[in-house]
Every structure is written in structure tokens, then in C-alpha cells.
Amino acid sequence: MTRTRARDDARRRALAGDDSRAASNALLDGLREGRFGPAAWGRFAVDTTARSILEARKRPRAVVEATAVHLAMAALAHPRGRAWVLTSWLMTVTHLGMLEERRTLGAPNLLTIARANLPAASARLGGAVPVLALATDFVDGKLARGTGTVTRFGTQGDYLSDTALWTWFVVTHEPSTAWRAITFAAWAAPVAALAAVSFARGGVVDLPRSAWVRPAAVVEVIIGARAIGRIVSRRRDARLERGGAPT
Known part of the structure; x- marks a missing residue:
């Protein structure tokens, strides 16, 4: 009983404290301790x-x-994309503790959030989506490091945004089955595995960024370049057809 009470007190202190990682660990540990039963999920x-x-x-x-x-x-x-935007908003406002000592999102995180929502705006943006995705992914990280505003929110938000965006993109736009599989392996599979391990262990587990992000970034650039190449090719073919049409 004493041990359980001490553990509950430690969990409450973690949830009320400023350390977002400690709070996440406390939440996950509570789930595991409750064996992921209905009561544990309710408390979670x-x-x-x-x-x-x-x-x-x-x-x-x-x-x-x-x-x-x-x-x-x-x-x-x-209109069909607004559910995506609403989900993104909920994910954002429920994870602001990961900003740690910062009290604002700042430009880098706003760029990351905008990139995460490009799929919702794809009907209007069309071929600009891969260009904007690659550009904002390059700029937000550079800006965060250059201004000393790197946070857990930005780090995790960045790769979750990329995972959601590029998984959606290859499902809806990539004609190659092989490249779709490679993209899933580079982005969605590690995120799913990391989440599963974190829940199983009752604590946040970080994947070494150099072991994952660099190969995934290469895949991202290739998928984006392939998409841009298809757009350029279609426009060239359209010009040729117009030029060769009978007058």
C-alpha cells in the first residue's frame, strides 16, 4: 500500500510539473501498471x-x-480536409507542454504545423504541395537551430508532420508500389514501432535521429523530386499537345 501510494504521489508530481517527458512517462507507466484495461485507459x-x-x-x-x-x-x-485540420489542432493544443520553458510556438513550429496540414489543402495547392513540403522542412529546422528555439515539441512535431504528410502523399500520388513501400518503411513503420515500444515499456523511448531521420530525409527528397518531375513532364506534354493541335 505504501509503495503504491508513493508511486501515485510521484505520478501526480510529474503530471503537475514542468518536465514534459516526466509527465509522459508517468502517463504511460500508469497505463502499463493498469495492464491497459478500461480503468487504466479512463484514468489515462x-x-x-x-x-x-x-x-x-x-x-x-x-x-x-x-x-x-x-x-x-x-x-x-x-471541406473534406477540414477534419484533418481539426485533428492537427487538437494534437497541437494538447501537447503544448512539450514547448518546455517556451510560452509561444514561434515561427519554426508554425511552419511545421502548416506543413502537416498541406494534405488538407492539396485540392487548392495542387503541384505546389511537394515543393512547399520540402521547402518548409528545410527552413523550419534551420530556423529553430539558428534561433536557439529547438524544443521537444518541434523535434517530435517535425517528424510526425513528415510521417503524416509523406505517408498521405505516396498513398494518393506515388505510382510506384516499391517507393510507397520504401516510404512506409522510412516513416510510418518507425513511428508505429516507437509508439508500441513506449506503451509496452511504460515510458517514452527515443529513436536515434541519425539512425532514422537521415535515411528518411533522403526518401523524402526522392519522393518529392519524383513528384516534381511528373508535374514538369505533364506540363511539357500538355504544351506539346497544344503546339501540335490542328488549327
């Missing part, structure tokens, strides 16, 4: 919601920034 939902509200209240400006960028992307989105 309550504790996660309370933690998210606490961290959002500390960062009202970040909430406003997140809402503004999502409203802008919703305005660009096809």
Missing part, C-alpha cells in the same frame, strides 16, 4: 486532459498561434 484520458489544460493555460499565446495557423489552413482546405 482524465490525466491527459487535465495535463493538457494545465499546460495550455500556461501558454495562451501559443494557443492563439496554433488556432490562427489552423484557421488559415482550414480556409485553404477542401
Whole structure:
């Protein structure tokens, strides 16, 4: 009983503290301790919601920034894409504790969030999606490192954004089955495996970025270049057809 009480006290302190990783570990440990049963999931939902509200209240400006960028992307989105934008907004405002000591999102994270929502706006943006995806992925990281604003929110948000975007992109636009499989292996599979291991161990497990992000980034560039090449080829063919049409 004493050990259980001490563990519960430690979990409450972690959830109320400023260390987002400790809070995540406490939440995952509670799930594992409850053997992932209905009661454990209920407690997880309550504790996660309370933690998210606490961290959002500390960062009202970040909430406003997140809402503004999502409203802008919703305005660009096809009606069917607005559910994607809403999901992204919920993911953002419930993970603001990962900003750590920062109280605002800042330009790098806003670029990352905008990139994550490009699929929702693809009907309007068309062939610009891969170009914007590659450009913002290059700029946000450079900007964060250059301004000393790297956070867990930005680091994890960056690769989750890329995972969602490029997985969607190859499913909807990549004609090669082989490249679709390679993209899944480079992005979606590691994220799923990492999440599964974190839940199983009852604590956050980080994948070495050099072991994953660099190969995944190469795949991202290749997929983007292939898409841009197809766009250029279609436009060239269209010009040739117009030029060869009878007058």
C-alpha cells in the first residue's frame, strides 16, 4: 500500500510539473501498471486532459498561434480536409507542454504545423504541395537551430508532420508500389514501432535521429523530386499537345 501510494504521489508530481517527458512517462507507466484495461485507459484520458489544460493555460499565446495557423489552413482546405485540420489542432493544443520553458510556438513550429496540414489543402495547392513540403522542412529546422528555439515539441512535431504528410502523399500520388513501400518503411513503420515500444515499456523511448531521420530525409527528397518531375513532364506534354493541335 505504501509503495503504491508513493508511486501515485510521484505520478501526480510529474503530471503537475514542468518536465514534459516526466509527465509522459508517468502517463504511460500508469497505463502499463493498469495492464491497459478500461480503468487504466479512463484514468489515462482524465490525466491527459487535465495535463493538457494545465499546460495550455500556461501558454495562451501559443494557443492563439496554433488556432490562427489552423484557421488559415482550414480556409485553404477542401471541406473534406477540414477534419484533418481539426485533428492537427487538437494534437497541437494538447501537447503544448512539450514547448518546455517556451510560452509561444514561434515561427519554426508554425511552419511545421502548416506543413502537416498541406494534405488538407492539396485540392487548392495542387503541384505546389511537394515543393512547399520540402521547402518548409528545410527552413523550419534551420530556423529553430539558428534561433536557439529547438524544443521537444518541434523535434517530435517535425517528424510526425513528415510521417503524416509523406505517408498521405505516396498513398494518393506515388505510382510506384516499391517507393510507397520504401516510404512506409522510412516513416510510418518507425513511428508505429516507437509508439508500441513506449506503451509496452511504460515510458517514452527515443529513436536515434541519425539512425532514422537521415535515411528518411533522403526518401523524402526522392519522393518529392519524383513528384516534381511528373508535374514538369505533364506540363511539357500538355504544351506539346497544344503546339501540335490542328488549327
